[in-house]
Amino acid sequence: GAVVSQHPSWVICKSGTSVKIECRSLDFQATTMFWYRQFPKQSLMLMATSNEGSKATYEQGVEKDKFLINHASLTLSTLTVTSAHPEDSSFYICSARAPWGQPQHFGDGTRLSIL
Amino acid sequence: TQLLEQSPQFLSIQEGENLTVYCNSSSVFSSLQWYRQEPGEGPVLLVTVVTGGEVKKLKRLTFQFGDARKDSSLHITAAQPGDTGLYLCAGPNAGNMLTFGGGTRLMVKP
Numbered sequence: 001g002a003v004v005s006q007h008p009s010w011v012i013c014k015s016g017t018s019v020k021i022e023c024r025s026l027d028f029q030a031t032t033m034f035w036y037r038q039f040p041k042q043s044l045m046l047m048a049t050s051n052e053g054s055k056a057t058y059e060q061g062v063e064k065d066k067f068l069i070n071h072a073s074l075t076l077s078t079l080t081v082t083s084a085h086p087e088d089s090s091f092y093i094c095s096a097r098a099p100w101g102q103p104q105h106f107g108d109g110t111r112l113s114i115l
Numbered sequence: 116t117q118l119l120e121q122s123p124q125f126l127s128i129q130e131g132e133n134l135t136v137y138c139n140s141s142s143v144f145s146s147l148q149w150y151r152q153e154p155g156e157g158p159v160l161l162v163t164v165v166t167g168g169e170v171k172k173l174k175r176l177t178f179q180f181g182d183a184r185k186d187s188s189l190h191i192t193a194a195q196p197g198d199t200g201l202y203l204c205a206g207p208n209a210g211n212m213l214t215f216g217g218g219t220r221l222m223v224k225p
Contacts, residue, residue, distance in 0.1 A: 006157070034212065043203060043218040044158070049210075093157050095213075103148070104213060106157035 003027055004096045006107030013084065014115055020080045021110045023094030030096035033077035034104065035069060038091040050077050084114045118142070119204055119216035127222045128194055136189045136219045138204035145207060147187045149178055152201040152218075194223045 003026040011019055023033055032051050036044040048064075050056040050071035058064045066088075068080040077096075081088055091111050095104040122137045138147065146165045150158035162171050164180035164187060171178045175198075177190040191198055204216040
């Protein structure tokens with residue numbers, strides 16, 4: 001089956017640091033990748049949608065300058081949390097989808113802890 | 116905006132009991148998906164229902180899609196501790212992006 005790899009799985013860093021999270025589709029070409037944020041005991045909230053080679057589309061309330069998304073190839077998207085603060089601590093999950101109509105495949109998530 | 120409401124939000128039962136989780140919307144969905152998520156991991160797709168009235172079975176799990184394609188249910192028979200997790204329903208919106216329900220956190224005690 002389709003596999004999506006997310007790295008790192010857990011990161012702890014100091015406030016003010018920028019953190020990059022990678023999302024890779026290992027065995028298919030992902031024309032679209034999605035980034036979600038999940039707080040403890042809550043559901044997934046879509047942050048942004050990125051299509052290969054174009055700018056990401058951010059959901060309302062998500063700061064695009066804070067959460068930089070790059071989808072430079074059909075197998076890799078990155079989310080960079082810039083100047084992270086404790087309130088950015090959360091579980092970030094990516095998903096990838098082949099062309100329109102295909103199901104999304106989820107990564108295992110990245111737990112980000114900002115001290 | 117297409118919203119999905121799940122109930123109950125939290126369920127704690129004993130091993131061997133049966134349970135039903137509901138996913139409701141005022142909007143029609145072309146399909147609905149059910150996921151299970153365990154702590155520290157991403158959601159894993161259990162099933163996709165597409166046709167109104169459709170029933171799908173996955174071992175002890177039975178999924179049903181409402182006739183009007185506005186709701187779905189997940190029934191677990193003889194729950195086991197391994198069924199513990201967060202159950203999420205999700206459906207595609209007009210832009211074919213997934214909208215998630217609020218989730219049902221299930222705990223099955225041995």
